[in-house]
Amino acid sequence: HGILNEIYYPRVDSACNRDLGLIVNGPGGYFSEEKRDAVHTIEPFEDGVPAYRLVNTADDGAWRIEKRILADPARPALLQEITFTALKGVPGGYRVYALLAPHLVNAGMGNTAWVGEHEGKPVLFASGRGSCLALASSQPWRTGSAGYVGFSDGWQQLHDTGELDAAYQRAEDGNVALTGEIGFSATETKALLALGFGATSDEAAEHAFASLKQGFEPAAKSYLQNWRNWQKGLLPLDDRHAVPGINFYRVSTAVLATHRSIATPGAAVASLSIPWGFNRGDDDLGGYHLVWPRDLVETAGGFLAAGDAASALQILDYLSSIQQPDGHWPQNAWLDGSAYWPGVQMDECAFPLLLA
Template identity: 40%
Template sequence: MVGTALGASRLWFSVAQGIVSEVYYPRLDIPQLKDLGLIVADDQGFWQELRRLPGYTLEFVAPGIPVLTIHHRHSRFNLRIRICSDPQRDVLLLDIELDGDAALRPYLLAAPRLGGDSLNNRAWADSWQGRPLLWAEQGPFGLALMCADHGGLPGFGMRSVGSVGESDLWQDFDRHRRMTWSYAETEPGEVSLAGELPRRCTVALGLGSSKEAAATLAWSALMQGFEAAWQGQCKDWADWQKNWQPPPALAALPDASQQLLQRSASILKIHQDHTYPGAAVASLSVPWGESSSSQGGYHLVWSRDLVETAGALLAMDKLDDARAILCYLIATQQSNGHWLQNQWLGGKPFWQGIQLDETAFPVLLAAALHARDALAQIPVHDTVRRALDFILREGPATGQDRWEEDAGINPFTLAVAIAALVEGAALLQGRERDCALMLADYWNARLEDWTWVEDTALARSLDVPGYYLRSTPTDELIHDGAKLEHLLIKNRAIDPDLPAEEQLATDFLQLVRYGLRDAHDPCIVASVTAIDKLLKTDTPNGPVWHRYNGDGYGEHADGKAFDGSGNGRGWPLLTGERGHYALMAGADVLPYIEAITAMTGAGGLIPEQVWDTDPIPARDLYPGQPSGSAMPLVWAHAEYIKLCLSHAQGYPVDRPVQTWQRYHGRRPQISFYLWRMKQRPRNLPAGKELRLLLHAPARVHWGRNGWQEIADVDTQDWGLAHIAILPTTQLKPDDTLEFTLYWPDSGQWQGEDFQIRIV
């Protein structure tokens, strides 16, 4: 489970293994607590840590309302934990009731990571205003844990603070089988807090700008009472859910799928920040968190994930949320027009790769709002123009694909970029508009030239004529060469270098979803057949697809956590994308909706990946059920919402309007070829016009068949680029075209000649 409040509170939390795991404050990207668990023990040597007690059950008030009751059952006890945020304070509340053997008591153990820093925390077992508490500080953050019995009196018994792995409560029980330590203070480091609790009590975890501020909030929340917070949370979220109801056409969905739709809407809301309206993280989780040392986890902003989320919000008619996302994206656009690979919520870079789709997606959001006449007063021309300028300069290749791996021409990235050029053109005028549409048509027309292969060893083994490549290496783009180079497969420890033509991915499905190719196009059909044979796994919960063959991002074969290498597993997100293709092909979408529903975790969250081979009970891995990857993946919940609403509507709800109207799934016919400094075709089909697309004014000095009939052509300013059109339509096969460039701004010649053969 993940949760937050809709009121003034700036606290988010997650639940895993039957206990509170991470807590974030005052923003979604600042973790303050690694976990908060419980031990049940007596004084005779019995002790049981709850996170290691299997068979707990979860009880929700209603789907999508982030308040939760966890029931832990043991032969000697039953323990109930109710968890919710205080709607008005930066406080997380746990109401605890222990029943059973009267000799048992609960003990709290918590691991602060204030400011995301695990090495410089200090902790104290102390009293404040006469009330016993545990608190910690690091930098500008303070944390306080306070306890009250159900009569409102301070409830802590013994308390202790220690260093993790040395003097924490778990070590105390492991060595002495009961709580014996009562350390009052720690040195700076990785600290732990521990305290003996009443059998019935409420614990408040407060966060603030100091430990005293945190304690003030915690005790205030305890005095307000747990029931007030619980009822307030339930009412606030129930009222929020009433603002959107699924269309009547979805009433026929199975109950579990309808509940997942409601829950998914709440997941999108929960992952929105309160300090930076419009910002949302990819997940309140750290994949393989127990073994991961990742600083960022998934609590970072990716513009791609953010716009995928916005697409679901738009489909739900939540226009204010979508506009807030667009404003945030405008604020964080880089000066050269692109968006960072990912970033902290305030705009500070984390990773800094270049992914072309992450520049294209915000243009699609602006255009989608424009298409609904919902931009209000948001000025988008400058943002769109700079984004398209970057796409024009960098494309059609991307520095990284959407999986943050290989460079090259990727069908998914190219589909999003082409759509952005078409959609963005509607927000431009004159020659700028013409330039964007010209480039979109050219890239769309040449998609198969760059990304389609036939009669490869892999194609023959799959009994298909060919397929769209996962990615064409960038070096091949310069000369439109054969697609035979190798790709380095990230996260793959063994044999990471595979031929590009033997790489198959699901990414081409976006061509159909965005209206660039028809679902029944022979190249599409062959590629769908190929991925269904090679990348699909049928699990007890339904079909799931891998990202590409040879993927190394997932658990190892023995179930050991991903550690920089592994074996990629099935992604429910891709089941959603495959379901969108099924919709466009006229097939039944319901099996894909039901499969995603069945692949959720115990709390109904959609994971990044599911286990897809034989079960490994010792590692809690079962086919068709969540692996140790991120959960929830917000993008997956957005995809599920869109799949359900697309099912109701009859076509993809996020299909770009202008792109569909321009292409209707048909490959455009073009009368020209483009030549650029970074993309230099060696051959020009007879009858085609040659257009030079340059980034500065130039004079083209050209001739034919060995520099005969020399002429000069000056470029024209098309807003996004400078274009020179050479009259080459009358050249015949085997003629040659020679040219060089003169740059008037610098008064310099290019210093090299270029040749193209007519074929």
């Protein structure tokens, strides 16, 4: 849909938001949401690197939003460089808002959101289940709002009135959303958003502002080099006869690597995908952002095929560590090895034996 969905912190089994997108308002009650009202294109910075350029062009031809997105390799923060172009009218005639749906951690309910400051600078905050996030902008937020999804959130306010209500500055213990107006002007149409994470709101904000101070280009340079170095160590199995512009081999190896846990060597989740679906409650927090032994063995097979035997061996060691006393493996588990679903599934038990 041309926007960010789940971002995981502090582990790859811990989703912290549902999505982060933009809303465009304009004269005469104009309201447009980029994930619903635009045509989207996406491309990686280069083969084998999970950093992306997105272009969202309004269905009605009124505007274009260009984004560059990557994770800050130096700290727990995500950077999103945004350029807004008015294709109809003048740039100053539009207002652009960031809309963030926190889901700390793996759940929509039980979150608290508020509009605050960090060292005198405006920040959008959220907390839940021992983790916090902070969304900051290089073009400081003009206005901000914290509300309950479907009732008082910024989407409702902007859709119904075209303005954010200053009365909504905090939403306690619920399914919440944060909205902030990016400080664009007729002459300044580029902004850098940083979404920082931490154990406290101050720590999350510090990470966000450290990323902003560093800037996008230094982060991108380091990030790209890290991925190039890793890809360089793999076997050169690139298919030169594949679809032009798509290196399926390097896309695949990058996907395998992004699902690994940094903190727990050898662990990898089955899929960094929507754990709640579009209409799902908090009674089932798992899904595919869990360790599934069968899928983990297949991941090891992918690393072996690409020439990364060390990663495959780490996976085998990890699987040995979460094997149950009677010899079986959990149907699926969190990164710490604690079982999620209680069933015994034959392929989840057989595949680790085949890997060994």
